[in-house]
């Protein structure tokens with residue numbers, strides 16, 4: 001991104017890169033928070049990048065953060081509590097099998113919603129409806145203020161520039177290299193030169209913990225690595241919202257921690273609106289502003305983790321209890 005993309009009209013207005021540095025490094029902000037050291041979530045995403053690529057990635061990420069703030073402001077302009085994403089009384093059946101029945105939930109701009117529930121309750125189907133890969137039978141599906149439930153494929157292409165999905169298996173293009181996969185959305189923009197693209201790709205791969213893997217093919221990577229690359233590719237498209245389908249399953253605990261930490265920092269630092277489908281309660285506890293719990297086609301709970309713990313709903317309590325058995329506190 002050339003410097004002149006950011007029009008400096010006033011000396012007090014900083015470039016996005018400077019603003020990101022301000023957000024992360026402002027000593028007052030750090031001392032405000034109980035004079036404790038910078039929390040894990042505040043550690044700048046670009047902190048550990050190689051010197052040759054850090055400035056390009058910082059600028060790219062800061063531009064994304066600024067866009068997301070503007071998108072959030074646009075959504076909340078008319079109504080301060082307006083959600084960025086919402087399901088309103090959504091129904092979806094496959095033949096006679098009703099997967100979703102009158103399901104409602106919402107995500108405010110910059111917030112994270114975790115979708116919980118047992119296997120087969122329609123968590124992935126919900127994400128696919130949001131992406132327009134599946135259509136709901138009735139109800140309203142709102143993204144950035146628009147009801148997309150009746151959108152054509154062409155209209156959905158525009159929505160998918162704002163909202164992107166990280167699939168469980170990564171859904172990378174198998175016949176091109178990891179680097180080409182991440183470069184794909186950057187090339188689509190048509191405004192970056194090859195040197196800039198190379199730096200951003202290298203930096204994004206470093207950021208998601210798979211440094212130096214540009215020239216490998218997706219088939220050379222483990223499940224966790226593929227997912228990391230998929231997150232890098234998602235970020236390359238500078239989305240306003242990211243939908244993650246079980247980002248921490250089928251990877252080792254260290255990789256799960258790295259991915260969880262990354263998702264949290266992306267939320268905080270890029271103001272990304274996120275939906276995370278997960279079975280991992282620790283992860284949900286760390287990330288979720290709100291939780292929707294799906295059971296037998298219905299959203300049996302929608303609220304905060306604290307509210308979920310206090311709920312006397314038997315299904316929720318059973319789920320929480322089983323989780324403690326699997327993962328002792």
Ligand SMILES: Nc1ncnc2c1ncn2[C@@H]1O[C@H](COP(=O)(O)OP(=O)(O)OP(=O)(O)O)[C@@H](O)[C@H]1O
Pocket residue numbers: 094099117118119120121122123124125126
């Ligand atoms: N395209 C489809 N055609 C027919 N049935 C489908 C289709 N997609 C999903 N289903 C069915 O809808 C139900 C919900 O599927 P979904 O993949 O959303 O479950 P899930 O909650 O994501 O489960 P898991 O935790 O195992 O990933 C399942 O019974 C599945 O078989």
Ligand SMILES: [Mg+2]
Pocket residue numbers: 123124125245
């Ligand atoms: Mg699923």
